[in-house]
Structure formats: structure tokens, C-alpha cells
Amino acid sequence: MEVKIKSMKYEDFKDNEYLENLVAELNAAGTNVVVGCFDDLINWGRSNSLWPLTFATSCCGIEFMALGAARYDMARFGFEVARASPRQADFIMVAGTIVHRMAPVLKRLYDQLAEPKYVVATGGCAISGGPFRNSYHVLKGVGEILPVDVYIPGCPPRPEAMFYGLMQLQRKVKVEKFFGGVNRKQKRQEFFEGK
Amino acid sequence: MATIQEKISALVPEATFSESGQLYVTVPDAQWHKLAKALHDDKESPYDYLIAIVGADWGETLGCVYYLESTSTAQRLAVIVQTADREKPMLHSVCDLWQSANLYEREVYDFYGIVFINHPDMRRLFLRKDWVGYPLRKDYNADPALNPIRLENEESYDTSYSVVEKEDGTLEEQRPVIFTPEQYVVNIGPQHPATHGVLRLRTSLDGEIVTKIDPYCGYIHRGIEKLCESLTYPQTLHFTDRLDYLSAMQNRHALCLCIEDALQIEVPERVKYIRTIMDELMRISSHLLFWATFCMDLGGTTAFFYGFRDREMILDILEETTGARMSFNYNTIGGVMADLHPDFQRKVKEFCRYMPGSLKEYHELFTGNVIAQQRMKGVGVVSREKAISHALTGPSGRASGWACDVRKRMPYGVYDKVEFNEVLRTEGDVFARYMVRLDEILESIKIIEQLIDNIPEGDYALKMKPIIKLPEGRYFRQVEASRGAFGVYIESRGEKYPYRLKFNTPGLMLVGSLDELTRGGKIADLIAIGGSLDYVVPDIDR
Numbered sequence: 001m002e003v004k005i006k007s008m009k010y011e012d013f014k015d016n017e018y019l020e021n022l023v024a025e026l027n028a029a030g031t032n033v034v035v036g037c038f039d040d041l042i043n044w045g046r047s048n049s050l051w052p053l054t055f056a057t058s059c060c061g062i063e064f065m066a067l068g069a070a071r072y073d074m075a076r077f078g079f080e081v082a083r084a085s086p087r088q089a090d091f092i093m094v095a096g097t098i099v100h101r102m103a104p105v106l107k108r109l110y111d112q113l114a115e116p117k118y119v120v121a122t123g124g125c126a127i128s129g130g131p132f133r134n135s136y137h138v139l140k141g142v143g144e145i146l147p148v149d150v151y152i153p154g155c156p157p158r159p160e161a162m163f164y165g166l167m168q169l170q171r172k173v174k175v176e177k178f179f180g181g182v183n184r185k186q187k188r189q190e191f192f193e194g195k
Numbered sequence: 196m197a198t199i200q201e202k203i204s205a206l207v208p209e210a211t212f213s214e215s216g217q218l219y220v221t222v223p224d225a226q227w228h229k230l231a232k233a234l235h236d237d238k239e240s241p242y243d244y245l246i247a248i249v250g251a252d253w254g255e256t257l258g259c260v261y262y263l264e265s266t267s268t269a270q271r272l273a274v275i276v277q278t279a280d281r282e283k284p285m286l287h288s289v290c291d292l293w294q295s296a297n298l299y300e301r302e303v304y305d306f307y308g309i310v311f312i313n314h315p316d317m318r319r320l321f322l323r324k325d326w327v328g329y330p331l332r333k334d335y336n337a338d339p340a341l342n343p344i345r346l347e348n349e350e351s352y353d354t355s356y357s358v359v360e361k362e363d364g365t366l367e368e369q370r371p372v373i374f375t376p377e378q379y380v381v382n383i384g385p386q387h388p389a390t391h392g393v394l395r396l397r398t399s400l401d402g403e404i405v406t407k408i409d410p411y412c413g414y415i416h417r418g419i420e421k422l423c424e425s426l427t428y429p430q431t432l433h434f435t436d437r438l439d440y441l442s443a444m445q446n447r448h449a450l451c452l453c454i455e456d457a458l459q460i461e462v463p464e465r466v467k468y469i470r471t472i473m474d475e476l477m478r479i480s481s482h483l484l485f486w487a488t489f490c491m492d493l494g495g496t497t498a499f500f501y502g503f504r505d506r507e508m509i510l511d512i513l514e515e516t517t518g519a520r521m522s523f524n525y526n527t528i529g530g531v532m533a534d535l536h537p538d539f540q541r542k543v544k545e546f547c548r549y550m551p552g553s554l555k556e557y558h559e560l561f562t563g564n565v566i567a568q569q570r571m572k573g574v575g576v577v578s579r580e581k582a583i584s585h586a587l588t589g590p591s592g593r594a595s596g597w598a599c600d601v602r603k604r605m606p607y608g609v610y611d612k613v614e615f616n617e618v619l620r621t622e623g624d625v626f627a628r629y630m631v632r633l634d635e636i637l638e639s640i641k642i643i644e645q646l647i648d649n650i651p652e653g654d655y656a657l658k659m660k661p662i663i664k665l666p667e668g669r670y671f672r673q674v675e676a677s678r679g680a681f682g683v684y685i686e687s688r689g690e691k692y693p694y695r696l697k698f699n700t701p702g703l704m705l706v707g708s709l710d711e712l713t714r715g716g717k718i719a720d721l722i723a724i725g726g727s728l729d730y731v732v733p734d735i736d737r
Contacts, residue, residue, distance in 0.1 A: 055386055057393045057415045058733045059440040059521055062484070066520075069487075069503030084388045097733075101323055102393060102414045104348050105385055131433060134425075135418035136330050136337050137322065139344060156521050 003171045007077065013168070022175045031177065039178045046090070047173040048078040050118075050166070053089035055109065057096030060123040060156040064095045072159040079166055086110075091118035091149075091169065095156075097125035097132055098139045110146050116182035118149040118169055123156050130155060199240075199272060206233055215668045216456070219260075221275040228287040230274070231261075235292045240268035243583050245293035246673075247699040249684045250303035252333045253277070257284045257307050260684070262671060262699075266583055266597065269604060273671070278309060285358070285366075288314035295586035298707040306331035306420075315371055316355045321413030321736060323349055331421055351382075351397060351411075373409055374399055383721075385414040390725065391488065392732025394706065403717050408710040412703070416736040423696040428454055428663045429528060431696060436522040438698060439734035441481040442676035444473045446698075447526040452607055453672035453683040454528050457665040464609075465653040466530045471608035472543070472646050473513070473525065474674075475639040479550070480509040481677035482632045482639075489629065489726040490561050493570055498561055505553050512542045528663060530656025543647050547640045554636060562633070571626035575712045575724035578623060585708040588701050589679025590631040591728055595623035601675040613645045625720075625727040632729070662691050678702060678729060702734035 003010065003019055010016065031039065056064055067074045074080050083089040086109045098106055110119065121142050124130030132138040142148060149172060152165035176182045199218070203210050207226040213219045222230055234242040246262040258277035264270070278284035288311035290296040300311045301320040308329040310317055319326065327341045353374040359367050374380050374397070384395035393414035399407045419438065423431045435446035448470055455462060487502025510520045515536040517523040525532050561567055577587065582595040592599040600617045602610040618634040620627040665687035673682040679701025686695040705728040712728075713721045 054388050059437055061392070062440060063521060065488075066503060066507070068499075069507075070500045071504065071507050097415060097417055099414065099416055100326075100342065100344060101321075101349070101416065102385065103344050104346050105414070107346050108348065109386060131437065132417045132419070132422065135422050136335070136342070137416050137418045144344060145346065158520060 003174050005167055005171060005174075008167060013171070015168075019171055019175060022172070026175060026177055029177065035179050039176075039181075042178045043174050043176060046116075046178075047170040049081075050079055050090045050169065050173070051081045051083050051088065052079055052120075053086050053092045053109065053113065054082045054084055055092050055094060055106070057094075057098065057102065058125070060095035060126070063156045063159055063162065064093060064122070067159050067162055072163070074163070074166075077163065077166065077170070086112040087114060089113060090116075091120055092146075093120045093122055094126040094142045094146075095122040097130065098142050098145075099137045100139065101137070103139060103145055106142070107145055116176075116178075118173075119146045120150045120152065120165060120169060121148045122152045122162065122165070123154055125155075127151050127153060199270065202233075202237070203230065206230055216670060217271050217273060219273045219275055219669065221277075224276050224278065224286050227274070227276045228289065231289045231292055234263060234272070237265075240265040240270050242270075242272060243267075243293075243580075245289070245295050245299070245586060246680070247671075247682055247684065247697070248296060248299035248303060249695070249697045249699070250307045250309060250331065251686060251695050252307060252331065254333070255281070257281060257309055257332070259286060259303055259309070260669070261289070262682075262684075266599075273669075284309045285312055286310075287312050287360075290314055293586070294581075294584045294711075295704050295707060298703055302703070305329070308332070310358055312358050312360050312366065315357050316373070317357050318352075318355050319413075321416040323413075324352065330418060335421075353380075374407070378406070381718075385411075390732075391730060394730070394732050394735070396709070396721075398718070398721065400718060403719075405713045405716055405718055405721055408713055408721070410706050410709060412706065412732075412736050414736065415733050417733070419737045420695075420697055423693055425692060427691050428665065428693065429659075429661070431693065432527065433522070433524055435698070436524060437733065438700060438737060439676060439678065439681070439702065439731045440521055441484055441731055442477055442678065442681065442734075443521070443523055444470075444477040444525060445674050445676040446681055447523075448474055448608070449672055449674040449676070449681050449683045451526045451528055452674065453670050453685055454663070454665065456672055457668070457670045457685065457687065458528075458663065460529060460657065462529055462657060463653045463655070464651045465655055467609045468646055468650045469531055469535060469655065470526060471610060471613075472643055472650075473531075474608065475642050476509050476513060476543070478677050479636050479639050480506050480513075482636050483509075485632055485729045486557060486561075486629075489729070490567075492722050492726040493567060495561055495564075495567070498557070501553075501557065501560065505550065508546050508549070512539065512546065515539065515542070527656060527659075529659045530654065532656075534655045535650070540647055540650070543643060547644050547647070550640055551637065554633060557633065562630070568626065570719075570723050571629060571727075572622075572624060574625045574716060574720050575727065576622070576624045577708065577712055579621075581708075581711070582623065585711070586704040587679070587708055588704070589675070589677070590618075590635060591628050591705060592679065593618060594620045594627035594631045596621040599680065601673050601680050605673065607674060609646065610642075613642050615639075615642050625723050628727040628729075664689060664691050665693070673699075676701060678705070678731065678734065698737055700734045700737065702730040702732070705730040706735055 129140040242263040244264040249260040256277040261274040305319045354370045378399040384390040385393040395411035397409040436443040483506040490498030517525045579596045667689040670685045682699030684697040688694045
């Protein structure tokens with residue numbers, strides 16, 4: 001099965017293998033046709049209206065703002081409704097360094113996001129701590145406290161890179177099992193219980 | 196007229212003097228407050244501007260270096276005060292003389308554990324209350340087991356801690372109240388779009404009137420100063436781009452200048468020209484971003500798109516030469532990373548022709564708007580004296596009539612060769628700060644136009660050794676960043692690593708003044724005032 005994204009060709013994406021594994025997993029689960037069709041429909045809607053939570057701590061946040069401005073215009077992909085409240089957002093774009101003092105706040109914001117929810121780690125700091133990795137007050141990546149769906153490397157990533165990352169998130173959303181899958185709190189449990 | 200040395204010696208006979216680029220005075224703590232008061236109230240040249248307090252760990256003792264300046268005579272003085280011991284380090288506070296000392300001393304307390312006697316509010320500034328140890332001390336235990344990632348919410352305390360000296364000289368611990376139980380306290384931030392980053396303001400309200408603001412910093416405190424102590428000088432450079440990412444060029448310029456000063460090297464003329472042009476381009480892009488976000492905070496969403504549209508033009512120019520849109524990593528010790536792109540001059544000139552028309556559009560779109568004017572004029576007024584006391588430099592200080600532009604006071608680069616006006620206003624309100632920034636864009640264009648055709652040929656960088664050792668001493672250098680005077684303090688012991696490297700950022704002082712500026716105003720004015728101060732949070736927290 002090919003996961004179609006309107007804006008970019010399938011072969012232009014880098015990690016199709018990962019996605020194919022997800023599809024194979026989905027196929028192996030053997031979903032009912034009717035439910036599967038509904039899954040498709042809902043995922044189509046969800047993937048084209050992913051609303052980010054405005055959560056910018058540093059440099060990457062400015063590039064995220066550039067994403068919203070006219071030149072890059074993330075409205076083309078359906079990301080434009082950046083919400084200030086986690087209750088109304090679908091994913092959290094962790095743009096910038098996460099430090100010890102911020103960690104509980106970020107965790108709380110994540111908890112307040114409605115399911116299904118996603119985390120995008122943007123920039124070197126959010127991925128691994130970046131240039132501040134050895135600092136006493138910096139987390140070695142947001143992955144230490146939250147399950148991350150997409151990593152966007154760069155310091156800060158270019159707006160194009162952010163789009164690429166967000167399109168990867170769209171693709172991921174498209175192959176998810178919605179009913180009995182992500183509409184339950186499965187993923188969260190796996191992450192936090194595995195710890 | 197007695198020299199400053201004679202005056203100090205007359206007052207504090209124990210004082211010792213040394214010269215390292217400027218005058219350094221070492222005084223014992225017991226005499227420090229008396230001396231500070233005399234300096235602050237001096238008739239001939241009152242030292243009314245406290246530039247920085249640099250905490251330091253000197254092995255046996257801890258202490259602080261105070262950088263003072265007289266705004267009337269431009270004289271500078273640095274005072275070194277040491278604590279008696281490491282176990283219970285204490286110094287006398289000077290926050291009754293300079294209001295900027297309030298947050299500076301809290302910062303030193305946070306990093307070094309020095310308690311300031313008579314400081315009304317000795318809380319940690321950047322780190323959590325339950326943080327173990329003082330991270331910038333040389334013997335800090337960085338074991339992650341001591342300070343694990345805490346996911347439980349931080350408690351906000353309504354009382355503080357302070358040590359007060361009584362008349363007979365004994366010390367008494369007190370618990371000053373920040374917010375009484377009757378006060379209605381609203382929490383703004385750390386995740387709030389109008390705080391321009393992750394700043395947290397505990398705001399007490401009486402209806403719609405703001406009665407007090409208690410800023411909490413540190414939500415993006417990255418410990419840069421500690422990291423620098425274990426990196427070589429060329430390695431420390433890249434942090435400056437990530438402090439105040441909207442004045443990346445200027446910040447890096449400051450650190451490079453400070454290191455070049457210490458090495459006593461003169462960079463080629465071409466480098467000076469390039470650096471100056473880059474600084475000004477950066478300033479324009481920062482002011483454009485200010486305009487975009489500030490107008491959006493006040494409800495003008497269209498402005499956001501206009502501001503970003505024009506900012507992208509600068510980013511394109513910078514990207515061609517430096518290869519990056521934001522973290523440029525362009526200045527290096529002794530030069531710049533790469534030569535200018537062949538298209539650079541043409542594109543910059545194009546931009547200089549284009550921008551004034553755009554500014555006119557901005558004024559038509561927003562400045563003249565009745566609603567905008569009513570929200571800006573007469574709001575958040577800060578007088579010249581207060582601006583100096585709070586050390587509000589940059590456009591915020593100049594909006595209050597304080598001629599604090601480092602480019603004029605202590606020219607670096609080629610600022611002494613160009614003609615430009617220091618934009619000054621006297622109202623000191625939000626509108627003045629807004630207008631100063633927009634007018635500064637024009638001045639920056641003027642500077643660039645004078646330079647762009649005259650860039651001399653030559654090398655774009657000096658050949659430097661990979662390992663640079665600075666001669667022993669203290670070095671302090673300031674440049675005018677987009678938001679104010681950005682200072683770099685380096686203490687070298689002759690090694691390849693800095694013994695202490697401090698970034699004296701303008702942002703912290705902007706936040707320090709927030710309480711006074713907003714008091715008595717409406718809560719909506721808080722957003723306007725915060726926007727007009729235009730702080731960048733990683734610049735505050737470092």
C-alpha cells in the first residue's frame with residue numbers, strides 16, 4: 001500500500017521502509033473492511049488538519065513562526081491553526097531546548113493534549129540536547145520524558161525541513177489504526193509503563 | 196578635582212587598585228556599601244549605571260565584580276568584592292542604590308550561593324527551589340542523581356527569604372511576603388504566546404488592575420556560562436548565536452571583540468566593515484520581527500505577515516553569505532568565517548532601496564491607527580532616571596531619553612567612520628519604544644548605505660592558531676545588540692579555557708523593570724508593555 005501525500009512523491013521520502021512496516025503491521029492485524037474504511041476516512045481528515053500547540057522555547061520557535069508567515073505558509077498543509085491551549089491541539093511541536101525547570105511544564109502540557117496526540121522534536125536540542133548536551137540543566141532530548149513521533153534535525157531546522165518532518169507525521173497518522181487503536185490510550189501506556 | 200582613586204582611598208583606606216584595560220578597585224565587603232553609596236551619589240561623576248555584577252569563584256573565596264559607569268561623564272569603574280569564606284558566603288547588597296542589582300544579585304545567589312545582606316528577596320532566579328548545589332562554583336557536584344529530572348510540578352511560594360542587618364550589626368533572617376493570601380494571583384506563562392518565549396509572570400490582580408508582577412525565569416536556562424568554562428575560546432563562540440538569536444551577529448561580535456582585545460590583535464579593515472554591515476542587517480531583521488510580533492500581540496495579525504515578508508529578504512541575504520537562516524556562526528576570532536557572496540552588495544543595496552517604502556506602509560498600517568495609539572501612548576512610562584537605575588539599555592532606554600547607544604559611546608567596528616543619529620525620545624512609553632525601533636531601522640539603513648560601496652579589499656580573516664590562550668586578566672567588552680548593551684566578561688588565568696565567562700545580557704534587566712512598569716496598569720497593558728520591551732527569553736536565562 002502506498003501512503004499518498006498530495007505535496008510530495010512517495011519515493012522522495014527517506015524512510016519508506018519504516019512506514020511499510022507499519023502498513024504490514026496494520027494488514028497483519030486484519031481489520032474489518034467497514035471499520036478499515038472508516039479508519040481511512042478519519043485518518044484522511046486528521047492528517048490534513050493537524051493543529052500544533054504553540055510551544056516554542058528558543059531559536060526553533062522563530063523558524064516555526066516563519067513557517068506560519070506568508071512565504072512558507074503552513075496553511076497549505078493544514079497546520080495553520082496553531083493553538084495556544086493544549087486542549088485544542090493535536091500535536092506538540094517541541095521547538096527548542098528543554099531544561100529541567102521546563103520538564104514538568106512540558107509533561108503537564110502533554111498530559112492535557114487530547115488523544116490521539118503526537119510529539120515532534122524539532123532541532124538538535126529537543127532531539128539530544130544539542131550543543132547544550134553537557135549542561136547541568138538541560139535534558140538530553142525530549143525523548144527522556146515524552147514519546148516522540150518525529151525528529152526534525154537542524155539547528156534550527158530550515159522551514160523546509162520542518163515541513164518534511166510534519167509531512168512524515170501526516171504519513172504516520174495516515175497508516176494508524178484509529179478504531180480500537182489510537183483512539184485508545186495505547187501508545188501512552190506503552191511508553192510510560194516501559195520506563 | 197580629585198581623581199577617583201584619591202576619592203576612594205580617602206573613603207576606604209584598605210582599597211587596592213589595579214589596571215587591566217580599566218580601573219579595578221578591590222575593597223573589603225564591610226566597606227563596600229558605604230563606598231557604593233558614595234560612588235552613586237558622587238557630585239562630579241555619579242556612578243548611576245550599574246552595568247553588571249559578575250559572580251565568580253576564586254578558589255578560597257567567592258566574590259563579585261561590579262561594573263559601574265557614570266552616565267554624565269562616561270567614566271567607568273570596576274569594583275571587586277570578596278566574601279570572607281566559602282561556607283557561608285555573604286556580601287552586602289546594593290539593590291537599594293541601583294534597581295538593576297535586584298535581579299543581578301539574585302542571579303549570583305542562584306549560581307554561587309552568595310547571600311546578599313539586606314536584599315529583600317533572596318530566592319533562586321533560574322533554578323528550582325529544590326535544586327541541590329550552586330552550579331557555577333568550581334566544586335559543584337554535577338552528579339545527575341542529585342538533581343534528577345523532576346516531573347512533579349514546582350510549588351510557587353508566596354514568601355521569600357532575606358537576611359537583614361540590624362543597627363547593632365547582627366544579622367536576622369526574615370521571611371518577606373511576596374503575595375498575601377488575600378491577593379488574587381494569576382499565572383501567566385511559561386507557555387503563553389504573549390510572553391515571547393517561556394517567561395513566567397505571577398501577576399496579582401485587583402479586578403483588571405495589575406498590582407504586582409513576580410517574574411520567574413529559568414525555563415530556558417541552559418547553563419551556557421558553566422559550559423563555556425570547559426571549552427576552548429573558539430568553541431565558546433557558537434553559544435552566542437543561541438543566546439539572543441535575534442542579535443546573533445552582534446552577540447558573537449562582542450565575544451570576538453573581547454577575545455581580540457585580550458590578544459591585542461587588530462582585525463583587517465575589511466572584517467570591520469563586514470561585521471558592521473552584518474550587525475546592522477541583524478538589527479533591522481530583529482526590529483522587523485519586533486514589529487511583526489508586537490503588532491500581533493496588540494491584535495494586528497496582518498502586521499505579522501508584513502514584518503516576516505520583509506525579514507525574509509534579509510535572511511536571504513545573510514543565508515547566501517553565511518549559509519544559515521538563523522544560527523549564522525559567522526564571526527570568528529580574528530575575522531569572519533567566509534568572504535561575502537558576490538551578490539551581497541547588490542542585494543543589500545536593493546534591500547536598502549526597498550525598505551523605507553515598506554516602513555511607510557507600516558506606519559500607515561499600524562502606527563497611525565487610533566486603537567493602536569490609544570493602547571500605546573502613555574502606557575508603561577519609565578523616566579530617564581528609572582531607566583538608568585534599571586539599566587534599561589537599547590531602544591527601551593533611548594525611548595526614555597537616555598543616550599545609551601554603545602555604538603556612539605564606545606565605537607567599535609567602523610561606527611566611528613559613519614554618520615548616524617542616535618534615535619532618542621523622551622516620552623518613555625510604549626509608543627516611544629515602538630517608534631525608536633522603527634526609526635532605528637532607517638538609521639541602520641543609513642549606516643549600511645555608507646559602508647556597502649566602500650568595503651575595502653583584503654583578507655576576511657586573520658590566521659589564528661587552533662588553540663588560543665588569553666593572557667591572564669579580566670576583560671569586559673560591550674556592543675550594542677538589538678535589545679541593548681550586550682557585554683562579555685572573560686576572566687582568564689592564561690589557560691586555553693576561560694576561567695569565568697559571563698554574558699551580560701540586556702534582557703534580564705528588561706524583565707527586572709516589568710513589575711514597576713506595569714504596576715497600576717490594566718492587564719492588557721501588560722501585554723503591550725512586555726511586547727514593547729521586546730525581550731528574548733534565552734537571552735534572559737542564558
